[in-house]
Amino acid sequence: MCDNCGCNVTDANRHLLEGDEHHTIEVLENLLHENDIQADHNRAHFEEHGVFVVNIMSGPGSGKTSLLEATIHALPPGLRIAVIEGDLETENDAERIRRHGVHAIQITTGMACHLDAHMVHEALHDLELAGIDILFIENVGNLVCPASFDIGQHCNVVLLSVTEGDDKPSKYPIMFRAGSQVLITKTDLLPYIEEFSVVRARAAIRAIRGDMPVIELSSKNGQGMDQWIAWLLQSVAERKVEA
């Protein structure tokens, strides 16, 4: 064995003797690259068929499904609606929507706290996009994670229910900043919840995004629903023009 011809190199010590070349490899790649590509792909599908896609986000229990049920009834007949529901478990929300005669697909994410573009794309296989004007995607109830994942939507609607506290926008600024429209929901309960101030809630939202449109509404007694429906119809009309 010598140090000259390499006869001292065995499989066991080769890694010690062979020089490792250390270097820096530049990457500059977005960590959500695959999701973003898929989201763009989803959006291209939607746009091809002129579908307006609304991503609805909020904490759990702030009235997303109730809002959708009330919206289905308030939208003019002839407007074709479909719903994708995201939850960790159960078909409950999709069943609630189906009772109103609207096509609903339930995504159960298992352990994932948000919908991503791939999950939504899977669900699209069960949808006839050519027959839809508005697609509502009800994201998993969570005020943090869903804000980070583009799913191919055209706008984000963020709900803040009066039972949650008027400082939620200050506590979860990233979610509220991501919205294109904020809805203060369950306003029928305002007389019973003196801790919630609409003025403070609006100020908290304004501090995060000065030009954020805010609508106060109740899915239960219908107050404010006309404003929400008007906003939706205008958005759908704009989408059709662009398509």
Next chain:
Amino acid sequence: MHETAIVSGLMRILEQKAAQHGVVRISQVLLKVGRLCAVEPQQLMACFEMFAEGTVAEGAELVIDVICVRGRCRQCATEFDVPRYRFECSSCGGNDIEVIQGQEMYIESFEAASRDTKVVAG
């Protein structure tokens, strides 16, 4: 816990780049993460440690460079650091603010050891 989804993306990119460059071991990974990404560095590191096990990046150090949020006022064009998500112009007090920094989340680079075949003794 969307950090797991983000780290899966990170591992896919690392393994792909490592294969491309003939990397046998990654010793350090440098991430740039904006404050508007809603990502918790501690959780990212814990997830990374778990996901890296048994890969070229096992034991690698994850360095996270947190990037502060900067905004540009649409009224007076002042650029400023946005403190604690208060999107209000430091100059004119306007609140129509465009975010110009703080939403990025990407791998800047990694430190790698590639087998240098030139030194292999015959």
